[in-house]
Amino acid sequence: MTFAKTSALIINKKLSSHFLILLLISVLIQLWPVFFTQPARFAVRIAICNGLLLLSAAAIYRCLPGKIITFVLLSLLTLNFAIAFNTWDVYQSEFNTVFAMSILATHLAEAKSMSGLYLHSLPVTIAYFFVTWYAIKSLSEHCSGRIKVVGVVLLVIFVAWYSTANWLKKRKDLEVYYPLSSRILTNTPFYTGSEFIIAQRDNALAARIAQQNVHYPALQYHETGIENYVVIVGESARRSNMQLYGFNQDTTPVESALAKSALIFSHAIAPASATVLAVPMILSKADPDHFTADKLADNIVSIARKTGYHTEWISAQGNSGKSNNYIVAIASTSQKTHWIDTKYDTELLPALDDALKTPGKKFIVLHINGSHEMACDRYPASAEILHTGNKYEDCYNNAIRFTDYFIGEVAKRLQGSASSLLYFSDHGLEKNPKLESLYMHGSRNPSKEAYDVPQFIWYSPSALASQKRELGWVQDYWSTANNYSLMLSWLGISTGIENCSSLLETCHQEQTLFSVMDGGRHIFDYDQLRDTFISPDRKTPWRVAKKNSL
CATH class of the missing domain: 3.40.720.10 (Alkaline Phosphatase, subunit A)
Structure with a gap:
């Protein structure tokens, strides 16, 4: 056996025997930019969902379709981390809709010219991908089937809980700015996707308003003496x-x-x-x-x-x-x-x-x-x-x-x-x-x-x-x-x-x-309405906007 193969087996064995440490490192790396830009409750939600996602991926990893799904999942997790980390590292900011709009509007030449800002983070991003891959692989080999099933069930409960809670909040508040899909993604390790959904919707709204053909019977300007x-x-x-x-x-x-x-x-x-x-x-x-x-x-x-x-x-x-x-x-x-x-x-x-x-x-x-x-x-x-x-x-x-x-x-x-x-x-x-x-x-x-x-x-x-x-x-x-x-x-x-x-x-x-x-x-x-905030509550009746309102 060659030295390279022997070294690879030793490293693989050591990584496999410390799968819980690998899992913890993967979750902490994903949370790295979150710690500096978001409140603690947000980081806790992301950590819980991230751990359950990796455990669920381990449950399907051993079959070929499972490996393909795991690769896609891990690629998306890595992309989310890369976007959030680079935004924090370069701009000292959380990723938001403005950044998402900029990415959606970027052309190839501009992307090439900007790439130099982010190349230094490439080693961290690659490290995250491989640490997480080994964490999933090790979990699949060392966790019992029962634990994996429990992980999948808890993930479904987690997503269902937050999806239902956000759906009810959206109905109660009559809030239309945040699409339901955006609200749900906010509670997952794909949280940057939430901003892309909003950015795409806002771009479409601007285009929709710009495309409206307003007809005026006789549009005229009359001199006002003002420049x-x-x-x-x-x-x-x-x-x-x-x-x-x-x-x-x-x-x-x-x-x-x-x-x-x-x-x-x-x-x-x-x-x-x-x-x-x-x-x-x-x-x-x-x-x-x-x-x-x-x-x-x-x-x-x-x-x-x-x-x-x-x-x-x-x-x-x-x-x-x-x-x-x-x-x-x-x-x-x-x-x-x-x-x-x-x-x-x-x-x-x-x-x-x-x-x-x-x-x-x-x-x-x-x-x-x-x-x-x-x-x-x-x-x-x-x-x-x-x-x-x-x-x-x-x-x-x-x-x-x-x-x-x-x-x-x-x-x-x-x-x-x-x-x-x-x-x-x-x-x-x-x-x-x-x-x-x-x-x-x-x-x-x-x-x-x-x-x-x-x-x-x-x-x-x-x-x-x-x-x-x-x-x-x-x-x-x-x-x-x-x-x-x-x-x-x-x-x-x-x-x-x-x-x-x-x-x-x-x-x-x-x-x-x-x-x-x-x-x-x-x-x-x-x-x-009551006159001031401290005036007695009149329990003023309210209504909703007419049909077709945004």
Whole structure:
């Protein structure tokens, strides 16, 4: 017997006699990136499912079909590990939908150019494959048939349990963002596959909205005397925490100074308490009862582009994920999109400067992080102006003030041209005294606080001089779900359809019913909601969206 064959037999024998150690090493290697990026409960679920999968593979390993199945299973486990490990190793991040979208969009040449980043992890990946293969082989040889059967039964119970639990949760929450298959994979060692499912679905959604053919009887642009239109989509700003609306702290000195040249909405109401639902409804014809692809396709970004505006979307909120998928579909209809990884919203300003240099009339959207939780992270130390002794109250109000500063920086850039600025928040926040951080998104039993938002339209001196503008305070209640109609009038666009939902049209009449949606897709009548989070529970009735809603 040759030395090589003898050595191989000795190594194989030693590995076989320590099959439990091999199993443990395999599971730990798979969990390596998980330990650094996910909570402990996630790692425990993955470890349990991984162990049961390897034991089940050992139960079928000895026959040829079993070896083929084991090879496929092990290849998928290795691929999952390679993706998660490289994401953590290179980017210090968990694998998410953004990475999945990037992989799906990558072509061969780009893959080759990027491969150098990941080659150093190849030895670890190969080691994982062979350690796991020997672990399965050793388990098949040394575990009793009863243990193997128990492993298969427990795996079936594990998958069935989490599948049923996630199915029930999906039904209870009316949550449609995470497909059931994605939820199930999240609890397995194939968890990166969950992000690919979401990425593929989001890509399909964007394509579906882009392919919708919206017909306008007579689309026309009418001269407005304004060259630059900028929309700031705020985030998690409570109207009641703004000095402009009577708050007792100096949170909005800039906006208060701009008020004399603005149309300010006293009682603006957001259509939803979550960004992913509110922003698309504000920018399109969709509403809580009709949240459909064709309504989302009829959006202000698309129609502004069709009427000759140069359109740009500049965002601090990322180009994928649960909070952005419908928003990205709308943003993608613009001529230029900028997804900027920012620490503070002011980092969007250079992109705005470049956009304003484009000749002709422009429609620019700035989607900021505003005062989203955790508010303490939304502004630099130099912007920590307000001090009352309550840390999280101060954090939130300083974040509101930093947004005010950002609005001022945008207004400075528009001051010397014929320009107009529309600012609104996507939704409000509820104040929960039981939370350390105080403020939270609208709950399953929301109050009006979750929907009460600021909104105003400001005009530069040149814009005010060119035409008569509506200024002052709008005292009527206003649903920002009607902002699509409002912006049509603001931009000087007519579609051939009467636009009486716009406050700027002579045919407008005050709205009396306001439908709002919580994050779980429950629809309420705003007037029936309790005033604040700490107000007595009214057990407000709710309904679901109309058929065909997304």
